[in-house]
Amino acid sequence: MIVPANTWQATAAACLDVNAIPVLVDVEPDTYCLDPEKAAAAITPRTRAIIPVHLYNSLADMDRILELARQHKLFVIEDCAHNHGSQWRGRGVGAVGDIGCFSFQSSKSLNAGEGGFVMTNDDRLFERLYSLRNCGRMRPDADPSNWEPVQSGNYRISEWQAAILLAQFERxxxxxxxxxxxxxxxxxxxxxxxxxxxxxxxxxxxxxxxxxxxxxxxxxxxxxxxxxxxxxxxxxxxxxxxxxMYYPLNHSPLYQPHTKRRHHLSDEYWQAIDPKRFNTPxxxxxxxxxxxxxxxxxxxxxxxxxxxxxxxx
Ligand SMILES: Cc1ncc(COP(=O)(O)O)c(C=O)c1O
Missing domain, CATH: 3.90.1150.10 (Aspartate Aminotransferase, domain 1)
Known part of the structure; x- marks a missing residue:
């Protein structure tokens, strides 16, 4: 998965959690967001997704990223933790790619103390995400043809947090x-x-x-x-x-994949997740x-x- 080098460690850590390889790619000098040309150069036949992160007061170049995704049949997962309410060509971020992720951790401009949400327009991905957040359960109204069993845990936001968030939508x-x-x-x-x-x-x-x-x-x-x-x-x-800005992830003290033995899926994987192998001037x-x-x-x-x-x- 293609991840920008400039982001909070969670963006890359989420890839490790699903046994994917976070491939760190440099950012653009004028937006500090993923550089699409460098992302293009990093794509291989094993690449599955691009994760643009809309950081600070900038958005990633979604035109170019969607074009790359179409060309190489990749998913686009937008990390919108910093950009509640921003729009690209009149469309809210998070709804531009296949999946959008938001954080409502306490320092964010919409916050529920902790928590976040994830959105998609795709029925199959929706059922998958529902199950991933709810211990693998199938949504009661799901069309079974859109669903398959998956191992997961509890990633639910509470009703109390949702109420705090909904109240903030007024202002x-x-x-x-x-x-x-x-x-x-x-x-x-x-x-x-x-x-x-x-x-x-x-x-x-x-x-x-x-x-x-x-x-x-x-x-x-x-x-x-x-x-x-x-x-x-x-x-x-x-x-x-x-x-x-954040420490580039290839030098970040907070991004240390090699400190967890469970990431040693194979010697090849271990080498591939070494953040120091990337160059992000x-x-x-x-x-x-x-x-x-x-x-x-x-x-x-x-x-x-x-x-x-x-x-x-
Ligand atoms: C760019 C980015 N992605 C992901 C996250 C993770 O969000 P959370 O802390 O809600 O897990 C953050 C949080 O600060 C972030 O800044």
Whole structure:
């Protein structure tokens, strides 16, 4: 399965859980999402799926990814943990590929404390997903011709969590619109500061939600002040924590497939899941010298307040 090198470890760990090989592919320099051309180069006859992750304030290039999937008969599983409410060509993310996955863990812009959901338009996949989340059970109304037994466990969200989520849907559209307007404002304003660059928003992105807001920093324009110092200084000015992007998974202390003996299906598999075998220079550069990341509550500020924050950069 093709997975971008820049993502939370869960995206790749989910592949290991089904005995698949997460093939780490580098990201685009201007979206920090899966680079479709590098994904194309990584496809082999054994590839089954592409997992684009819509990260920060960017969406993966779904036109190109769907084209690749059609060409090579692959499934597309969208990881939308960061992008509740975003749209690609007017269609909600999660409904663009074959399957969409969302996280409602407590830091997300829609949250139930913990939990998530998965969606699909395909009847067979739907029954399969239902069974996977519910100890292998068949859905009571399922058409048996769409169902087959599967080993699984309990991945159900509780009614209490669902109720907390449903209540948030009332305010969510207004929050989404405010965050999007503020993001556009920040992109315009930051883009005018030499050495700072907003992320690319492709014209196919008809709505952009976000969990974290990213922009790019060029140390050369700031007397080679390292990005960590810039993040610390900005955090001190804004009285908040300002971070960088995830460790690329090939170097992440949180992605260690070799620490679990159950992943040793064969020597060949063991070698194939070694994250260190992948080369991801763009993700590595973005991580170590470039990315600056703020959390979504900042994007709910009034524009005067954001302007004030910007004047401190
Ligand atoms: C990109 C991405 N994928 C998957 C997940 C996993 O979500 P959860 O923590 O709900 O399992 C996260 C969580 O932070 C994430 O950021």
């Amino acid at each position: 969510f559209p207004a929050q989404l619109a405010k965050r999007e307007a503020n993001m556009t404002f920040l992109n315009e304003q930051l883009g005018q500061i030499e050495g700072l660059k907003p992320m690319l928003r492709r014209p196919q992105v008809t709505r952009q939600g976000l969990y974290q807001y990213a922009f790019r920093y060029d140390p050369e324009a700031f007397n080679e002040v390292p990005v960590e110092a810039f993040r610390r200084a900005l955090g001190a000015e804004l009285n908040t924590s300002v971070g960088g 763009i993700a590595e550069r973005a991580f170590s010298t470039e990315s600056v990341i703020l959390s979504h509550p900042h994007l709910l500020a009034d524009q005067d307040n954001l302007g004030d924050q910007l004047s401190r950069i």
